Amino acid sequence: MSKNLSYLAGRKGVNRNLFEELGIAAESQGTPSTDALEELRKEFLVGKASVYGAITFYDFLKPENKGKQVYVCNGSACLCAGTQPDLIEKLKKDFSENEIGEMCCLGRCHENSAFSFCRQELFRQRDKFH
Numbered sequence: 001m002s003k004n005l006s007y008l009a010g011r012k013g014v015n016r017n018l019f020e021e022l023g024i025a026a027e028s029q030g031t032p033s034t035d036a037l038e039e040l041r042k043e044f045l046v047g048k049a050s051v052y053g054a055i056t057f058y059d060f061l062k063p064e065n066k067g068k069q070v071y072v073c074n075g076s077a078c079l080c081a082g083t084q085p086d087l088i089e090k091l092k093k094d095f096s097e098n099e100i101g102e103m104c105c106l107g108r109c110h111e112n113s114a115f116s117f118c119r120q121e122l123f124r125q126r127d128k129f130h
């Protein structure tokens with residue numbers, strides 16, 4: 001990222017920066033709406049391409065992951081272990097196919113079968129057990 005974009009993204013301080021705001025805007029649908037992107041772009045004085053580039057780069061913000069509740073790892077270690085097809089079948093018991101997305105490497109390569117709940121689903125699952 002250019003120095004200029006880094007400065008613009010963080011010009012409101014650590015607690016209110018562009019990337020944090022993109023994450024917040026994506027919470028309800030899994031990706032920020034076009035209107036939210038436009039508002040953030042104007043607020044942080046960055047171009048449309050920069051904001052679009054950021055949301056399409058990060059798995060948790062990607063438009064393709066809209067509405068996903070759980071993400072299955074499609075990284076090399078998990079794929080080579082051959083664990084993901086069984087994992088997906090197990091997840092289909094609790095989630096529809098449309099709610100299952102993919103992410104590349106969740107940092108649990110040594111365990112394989114890696115998956116992650118989206119933030120909202122994590123809270124729903126937690127509430128089930130409390």
Ligand code: FES
Pocket residue numbers: 073074075076077078079104105106107108109110112114
């Ligand atoms: S490759 Fe699956 S967690 Fe890293």
